Amino acid sequence: GENVEQHPSTLSVQEGDSAVIKCTYSDSASNYFPWYKQELGKRPQLIIDIRSNVGEKKDQRIAVTLNKTAKHFSLHITETQPEDSAVYFCAASKTGNQFYFGTGTSLTVIP
Amino acid sequence: KAGVTQTPRYLIKTRGQQVTLSCSPISGHRSVSWYQQTPGQGLQFLFEYFSETQRNKGNFPGRFSGRQFSNSRSEMNVSTLELGDSALYLCASSLEEGAGGYTFGSGTRLTVV
Numbered sequence: 774g775e776n777v778e779q780h781p782s783t784l785s786v787q788e789g790d791s792a793v794i795k796c797t798y799s800d801s802a803s804n805y806f807p808w809y810k811q812e813l814g815k816r817p818q819l820i821i822d823i824r825s826n827v828g829e830k831k832d833q834r835i836a837v838t839l840n841k842t843a844k845h846f847s848l849h850i851t852e853t854q855p856e857d858s859a860v861y862f863c864a865a866s867k868t869g870n871q872f873y874f875g876t877g878t879s880l881t882v883i884p
Numbered sequence: 885k886a887g888v889t890q891t892p893r894y895l896i897k898t899r900g901q902q903v904t905l906s907c908s909p910i911s912g913h914r915s916v917s918w919y920q921q922t923p924g925q926g927l928q929f930l931f932e933y934f935s936e937t938q939r940n941k942g943n944f945p946g947r948f949s950g951r952q953f954s955n956s957r958s959e960m961n962v963s964t965l966e967l968g969d970s971a972l973y974l975c976a977s978s979l980e981e982g983a984g985g986y987t988f989g990s991g992t993r994l995t996v997v
Contacts, residue, residue: 774943807985807986809985815990816974817927817974819987862927870915870932870940870978871917871929871932871940871942872917872929872986873929874919874926874927874928877926
């Protein structure tokens with residue numbers, strides 16, 4: 774089956790700096806890669822996603838890049854704010870709605 | 885538009901008992917997936933139902949089962965509970981295969997003592 778690895782497990786940045794979280798996947802057939810944000814005690818929420826026919830996608834301060842050849846994708850958050858502090862999960866999927874999640878990155882934005 | 889609703893929110897059970905968790909998806913969503921979330925293992929896929937049929941199943945023992953009703957509501961059942969089953973159980977719904985990311989419910993926090 775698919776194996777998704779996520780790094781780093783924890784990340785601290787100063788407010789206003791950028792944060793980058795990286796994931797690798799093992800199954801070249803995976804074609805959909807969502808990112809979820811989970812605040813303490815709350816449900817995971819989809820923040821951005823990318824499909825395998827696209828190399829990059831942006832939504833305001835958040836961007837995701839995908840390198841199919843290397844089988845890795847990354848989340849970029851620019852101009853970080855304290856409210857960006859949360860756990861971020863990457864995931865990969867090929868068919869159906871079975872997602873393989875990374876182990877999460879705990880992001881802390883220091884005011 | 886109501887979100888994904890999971891009941892109950894919290895549950896305490898004794899080892900050896902069984903438990904049933906419920907999930908009502910967003911109206912119109914026919915795909916319902918279940919995940920177990922623990923600090924050590926992260927989010928692990930249990931199973932997915934679509935139009936009352938189990939389409940995918942994760943690597944969990946047979947004590948974990950589920951079903952989906954004609955109105956797309958889903959239940960999961962865990963029999964002969966073990967201490968290691970203590971976790972947050974998340975349900976997520978989606979329109980259909982390949983439609984995009986899930987919308988998660990708030991989860992059921994199960995504690996086995």
